[in-house]
Amino acid sequence: MQGLWFKEVEEGRRFLIKIAPGEALQGRLVEFAHAAKVQYAVLLSAVGSVQHVRFRGIKTGAKLPLTAPRIHVHEVEGPLELLGLTGNIFPDDKGEIDCHLHVLAGKSSGEALGGHLFDARVFATCEIVLAEIRAEGVERHVSKAGGISTVFIDAKRT
Amino acid sequence: MQGLWFKEVEEGRRFLIKIAPGEALQGRLVEFAHAAKVQYAVLLSAVGSVQHVRFRGIKTGAKLPLTAPRIHVHEVEGPLELLGLTGNIFPDDKGEIDCHLHVLAGKSSGEALGGHLFDARVFATCEIVLAEIRAEGVERHVSKAGGISTVFIDAKRT
Amino acid sequence: MQGLWFKEVEEGRRFLIKIAPGEALQGRLVEFAHAAKVQYAVLLSAVGSVQHVRFRGIKTGAKLPLTAPRIHVHEVEGPLELLGLTGNIFPDDKGEIDCHLHVLAGKSSGEALGGHLFDARVFATCEIVLAEIRAEGVERHVSKAGGISTVFIDAKRT
Numbered sequence: 001m002q003g004l005w006f007k008e009v010e011e012g013r014r015f016l017i018k019i020a021p022g023e024a025l026q027g028r029l030v031e032f033a034h035a036a037k038v039q040y041a042v043l044l045s046a047v048g049s050v051q052h053v054r055f056r057g058i059k060t061g062a063k064l065p066l067t068a069p070r071i072h073v074h075e076v077e078g079p080l081e082l083l084g085l086t087g088n089i090f091p092d093d094k095g096e097i098d099c100h101l102h103v104l105a106g107k108s109s110g111e112a113l114g115g116h117l118f119d120a121r122v123f124a125t126c127e128i129v130l131a132e133i134r135a136e137g138v139e140r141h142v143s144k145a146g147g148i149s150t151v152f153i154d155a156k157r158t
Numbered sequence: 159m160q161g162l163w164f165k166e167v168e169e170g171r172r173f174l175i176k177i178a179p180g181e182a183l184q185g186r187l188v189e190f191a192h193a194a195k196v197q198y199a200v201l202l203s204a205v206g207s208v209q210h211v212r213f214r215g216i217k218t219g220a221k222l223p224l225t226a227p228r229i230h231v232h233e234v235e236g237p238l239e240l241l242g243l244t245g246n247i248f249p250d251d252k253g254e255i256d257c258h259l260h261v262l263a264g265k266s267s268g269e270a271l272g273g274h275l276f277d278a279r280v281f282a283t284c285e286i287v288l289a290e291i292r293a294e295g296v297e298r299h300v301s302k303a304g305g306i307s308t309v310f311i312d313a314k315r316t
Numbered sequence: 317m318q319g320l321w322f323k324e325v326e327e328g329r330r331f332l333i334k335i336a337p338g339e340a341l342q343g344r345l346v347e348f349a350h351a352a353k354v355q356y357a358v359l360l361s362a363v364g365s366v367q368h369v370r371f372r373g374i375k376t377g378a379k380l381p382l383t384a385p386r387i388h389v390h391e392v393e394g395p396l397e398l399l400g401l402t403g404n405i406f407p408d409d410k411g412e413i414d415c416h417l418h419v420l421a422g423k424s425s426g427e428a429l430g431g432h433l434f435d436a437r438v439f440a441t442c443e444i445v446l447a448e449i450r451a452e453g454v455e456r457h458v459s460k461a462g463g464i465s466t467v468f469i470d471a472k473r474t
Contacts, residue, residue, distance in 0.1 A: 003336035003438075004344045006352060008329050009445075013166050016293055018311055020161035021222060021304060028162045036164060042361045042445045044289070045200045047245045047260050048308075049216060057424045058365060058395045058439070064337060066440055074426040079216045083260045083272040084242050084400050084420070087363045088443065100443070102363050102399045104242070104262060104272070104420060104428060108215045110232040112262060112270040112428040114399040114420070122161075123216070124224055125301065125308035127246065127258070129167075129200045129291070131360075133445070135332055143441065146337060150364075150441035153334055171324050174451055176469055178319035179380060179462060186320045194322060202447070203358045205403045205418050206466075207374060237374045241418045241430040242400050262400070262420060262430070266373045268390040270420060270428035280319075281374070282382055283459065283466035285404065285416070287325075287358045287449070 005153040012132030013038075019126040025050065025085075026099055026119045029128075033089050033097045040135040043101070046085035048126035051078040055103055055115035065147025076113060079123040080105035083112060089130075090140045090151055098140055100149070163311040170290030171196075177284040183208065183243075184257055184277045187286075191247050191255045198293040201259070204243035206284035209236040213261055213273035223305025234271060237281040238263035241270060247288075248298045248309055256298055258307070321469040328448030329354075335442040341366065341401075342415055342435045345444075349405050349413045356451040359417070362401035364442035367394040371419055371431035381463025392429060395439040396421035399428060405446075406456045406467055414456055416465070 015036060019028045033041065053076045062070035084104030092098040104114040137154035173194060177186045191199065211234045220228035242262030250256040262272040295312040331352060335344045349357065369392045378386035400420030408414040420430040453470035 003339040004333070004348060004351075005336075006331050006333040006348055008352075009332050011169075011327075011330055014169055014291065015164050016167050016291070016296060016309070016311060017162070017164040018309055023161040032162060032164055035162075036166075044202060044360060045244055045246060047258055055422075055426065056397070057422050057426050058397060059424045060394065062395055064440060072424050072426070076426070078218065079220055081214070081216060081260060081273045083262050084244055086361055086400055088361065088445065100363055102397060102422075104270075104399050104422075106213075106215050106260075106262075106271070106273040108217045108230050110213065110215050110230070110234070110271045110273055112272045112420075113422070113426045114428045115397045115422040115426055124222060124304040124306045127309050129246065133330065133332070138332060146440040148440045151332070151334055151443050153332060169327075172327050172449065173322050174325050174449070174454060174467070174469060175320070175322040176467055181319040189320060190322055193320075194324075202360060203402055203404065205416055236376065237378055239372070239374060239418060239431045241420050242402055262428075264371075264373050264418075264420075264429070264431040266375045266388050268371065268373050268388070268392070268429045268431055270430045282380055282462040282464045285467050287404065 007153045010134040012134050015130045017128040019122045021122050023122050024119055025122060029099055030097050038132050039091055040133045041089040041130050043085055043087055044131050045129040048082045049079050049123035050082045050105055050120040051123045053105055053120040054118040057115045067147055080107060093141045165311050168292040170292050173288045175286040177280045179280050181280050182277055183280060187257055188255055196290050197249055198291045199247040199288050201243055201245055202289050203287040206240045207237050207281035208240045208263055208278040209281045211263055211278040212276040215273045222303060225305055238265060251299045323469050326450040328450050331446045333444040335438045337438050339438050340435055341438055345415055346413050354448050355407055356449045357405040357446050359401055359403055360447050361445040364398045365395050365439035366398045366421055366436040367439045369421055369436040370434040373431045383463055396423060409455060409457045
């Protein structure tokens with residue numbers, strides 16, 4: 001079995017977070033992580049609405065590594081219903097708190113948009129439930145082959 | 159740090175829920191919460207299919223507070239694959255069980271739709287995993303500034 | 317209350333899983349479940365990118381049971397940002413590990429696609445957090461009325 005790694009992790013604390021209108025979603029999550037001393041966490045739920053959403057899609061047919069000409073950056077003013085915010089908070093290779101978040105948001109027409117989130121501002125409200133995990137030995141590094149920052153697990157390939 | 163609130167909450171029970179074809183999704187979740195005496199919960203997973211989906215998008219360029227002329231109500235007959243159901247169950251200001259759910263659903267064409275859910279009927283099946291949380295002191299009230307019902311956390315702004 | 321079943325389930329272990337570029341998402345998850353001896357689990361989070369995504373939508377106006385003429389199979393080469401992967405791992409009626417997954421993925425244009433997942437290959441990375449649950453007495457069988465495989469809970473209808 002190549003290409004698969006896994007590690008049992010323990011659950012830590014669980015948090016309910018609310019971010020107010022006009023605030024930067026990603027920036028506030030990082031501030032939360034500092035204030036609560038959370039190093040590793042996974043988002044369980046996010047509901048609310050957002051505006052000024054900057055996110056990335058990958059160009060059709062793109063190859064690895066992901067470089068700037070192979071992605072599309074979108075900026076959507078909105079406001080949009082926030083339909084999903086998936087991802088994790090893990091330290092980067094300098095030990096700094098780093099979020100990897102993908103966003104899903106609904107337009108006025110009901111159509112859903114989404115991609116790798118750069119940033120967004122909260123519109124009417126944002127309610128998040130987040131679970132801390134104990135994942136010592138897990139770090140996020142840039143993968144040269146992939147051109148992206150991803151998690152590395154210090155476990156045997158199984 | 160203004161505009162950010164958070165609170166550590168304890169995890170309670172965890173439930174597996176199945177809702178049968180033809181049943182009202184939101185109504186059944188509220189009945190579940192009554193039957194299981196669940197006051198605070200967050201949806202962890204929902205998979206299945208839905209029809210007669212009523213949901214809301216926010217009009218492009220809308221300002222707060224969210225009023226009826228600033229939203230679009232969509233009714234999609236479907237059936238649609240249920241791709242996401244995110245949100246929480248918290249009591250409202252009268253102590254009644256109240257769901258705040260956002261839906262994501264896939265059309266025949268593969269395109270995804272979604273928004274703030276008013277209601278939907280289960281089509282072929284609906285399997286939900288839900289985590290109770292202990293969140294005393296958290297209530298949902300209408301925000302006058304936002305025009306929406308949102309969670310208020312009795313914690314210091316941090 | 318007809319049409320609603322629920323069961324309290326205990327949480328088991330929690331796993332962080334990483335799947336490498338080029339690997340089959342569904343196949344690797346099944347291998348993980350075998351290797352870690354996980355029988356029942358729910359996906360909490362998945363973030364990354366995918367290509368060669370095969371998934372199903374339900375034709376508009378379709379009736380139950382879901383038969384081949386009532387569904388659309390889509391194959392999207394991508395690559396696409398992985399925006400959601402929702403579902404569970406439960407044994408089928410032969411006791412074999414079986415995944416029920418719905419996928420959400422973002423195109424270069426920012427539009428989101430999704431449906432019932434058949435398979436996909438990981439593009440740049442895939443990071444999954446999964447919670448084992450203890451759900452003895454819960455099995456997945458084919459529902460004759462629905463034409464689909466779904467979870468049956470050995471609890472009284474409540």
